[in-house]
Amino acid sequence: MQQQNSRRSNRERSDTTRAAILDAARGLFVTRGYADTSTPDIVAAARLTRGALYHHFEDKKALFRAVAEREAGAVAISIEQATANDLTPRDALKVGARAYFDAMREPGRIRLLLLDGPAVLGKQEMAAIDAANAQRTLEEGIAEAMAPAVPGPERLSAMASLLSAAFDRAALDIADGASTDVYAETICTLIDRLVSA
Amino acid sequence: MQQQNSRRSNRERSDTTRAAILDAARGLFVTRGYADTSTPDIVAAARLTRGALYHHFEDKKALFRAVAEREAGAVAISIEQATANDLTPRDALKVGARAYFDAMREPGRIRLLLLDGPAVLGKQEMAAIDAANAQRTLEEGIAEAMAPAVPGPERLSAMASLLSAAFDRAALDIADGASTDVYAETICTLIDRLVSA
DNA sequence: GCCGTATCATACAATCTGTATGTTTCTTCA
DNA sequence: TGAAGAAACATACAGATTGTATGATACGGC
Secondary structure, three states, rough: OOOOOOOOOOOHHHHHHHHHHHHHHHHHHHHHOOOOOOOOHHHHHHOOOHHHHHHHOOOOHHHHHHHOOOHHHHHHHHHHHOOOOOOOOHHHHHHHHHHHHHHHOOHHHHHHHHHHHHHHHHHHHHHHHHHHHHHHHHHHHHHHOOOOOOOHHHHHHHHHHHHHHHHHHHHHHHOOOOOHHHHHHHHHHHHHHHHHO | HHHOOOOOOOHHHHHHHHHHHHHHHHHHHHHHOOOOOOOOHHHHOOOOHHHHHHHHHHOHHHHHHHHHHHHHHHHHHHHHHHHOOOHHHHHHHHHHHHHHHHHHHHOOOOHHHHHHHHHHHHHHHHHHHHHHHHHHHHHHHHHHHHOOOOOOOOHHHHHHHHHHHHHHHHHHHHOOOOOOHHHHHHHHHHHHHHHOO
């Protein structure tokens, strides 16, 4: 006889508490930053205990990694949706940039992905999280847009990295009050001139 | 009767211990990162005690700020020296970029100024530290190089910010093993195309 | 030479992280 | 179905860290 509704499968229990911890952690990481957020505060916000946290995550850094991965995934999905229509490679770059700016306006993503992320996880790991596909897609986009005058792989990779850095900085400046339109236009001219060799 | 050479002025005492703390802190911040460096470790490396540290610096963050400021100042001097000769505005941008890459190869500067800095001090304060003059010089350089087709102040500021972000990313990638020459050339073409409106 | 202050050392309280251990709930299988 | 075992979670603990408060020593002005 299973008592009313208090009987839940282990999988179900794990999923809900894991999600609760992730949500609470995201909220605190965003408002206070990673360093100034304590695990007691996180579990208090999630109405749990530190036992649950350390059962689901190896340590505080692993929890942050999970939060950052989830956030980066959401950003990636937004961009994919925006560039799903068949566009010219050059327009895909521009539309993708605009979609990235819009996605990064979601409060907290700047701090999570561009400020705390690199410091907490290191540049390598952070790049692996969001650029696993982004870097490759960017390279492909640039290559197609510049065809047939495609630069060598090293130059291409460098161009993609620099362009992605410009995207990040644009998102940062926009979050600090700069005009999205001005930056979108500036990025567009940047793409145009970069591509029109 | 002043005992042999142990008599030093207060100013002298302060300067040496302050420098010792800064040096020790820099070394540890660079190798372990800000978060994984403890104040006991810092003062142990400086052969002092935490009392001295908290006498000279308000807290750990203030110490980091002092270290970062000193480092950013050194970078700025390197760039100024490199661009001191009278060059065309466009060449000044290119030479300055190259000087920046070289200056940032000094071990630890990447971590201090580009990774930990923004996370610990925030984007605003970090920008105030290194871009106080850099941003303005960059804008002037771009404006002169693009003359007479100078864009409006908003666009100009955006271009300078994006270009500076590209510089930073280039320094990061170079620190991760990318070729300095490839990135220097890529930055040069980027400048050429951006400027030749 | 003495008193106030700056410099630095030591001691302390509060907090946090990670782990170890205990308790409850679910799952499996005989 | 009913233990036995494992998973999920709570509690307790040890070590370390930060910032402050207090104490000792060296310097500076009168």
